Amino acid sequence: EPEVTQTPSHQVTQMGQEVILRCVPISNHLYFYWYRQILGQKVEFLVSFYNNEISEKSEIFDDQFSVERPDGSNFTLKIRSTKLEDSAMYFCASQRLAGGREQFFGPGTRLTVL
């Protein structure tokens, strides 16, 4: 069964460093998302992406964040200058069609900022 994959599973970085989190969505899906979950807290929406552009972004998704779909398969989240408070699980999700259809989540990347 097709699934969303994410790399790396765990990333440790120093504050102020840039990180790139990678996702490979399910191949025939058209809508892509990044969510994050700080330990012990709820899952929060960061950004949605469709047709090679951002559809919507949350207040969390400030100028330090960017997303890209550099080729037909990868979907990346870049944090330019990491802060301690960026430590969280980052989940990529993909959705085949709009209309409130189901989103499938990848296994996540645990980001630890020291």
Add this chain to the structure above:
Amino acid sequence: QKEVEQNSGPLSVPEGAIASLNCTYSDRGSQSFFWYRQYSGKSPELIMFIYSNGDKEDGRFTAQLNKASQYVSLLIRDSQPSDSATYLCAVIKDFGNEKLTFGTGTRLTIIP
């Protein structure tokens, strides 16, 4: 008022019994509703989604939606120890703006 509210639990249910999980949402125009299961340290795994008022059944799981009361629930029949997890309720407020808004989750423990 929180956009999606769930009782954080923990909810303890004996093995073989019915577990009932509840969720309320604040935006009356919300369009679709999802239940995800999340094991500790893992990603959300979709169990069911529902659009229309009433019940939707899938195996041991039944989702119930009451839009007038802004209430959605998940019933798990014949609960198994492997059902022990945190259950996340999520909503999509409108089609075309498909971000999921999550509740904080209910932690469910099935007691053998």
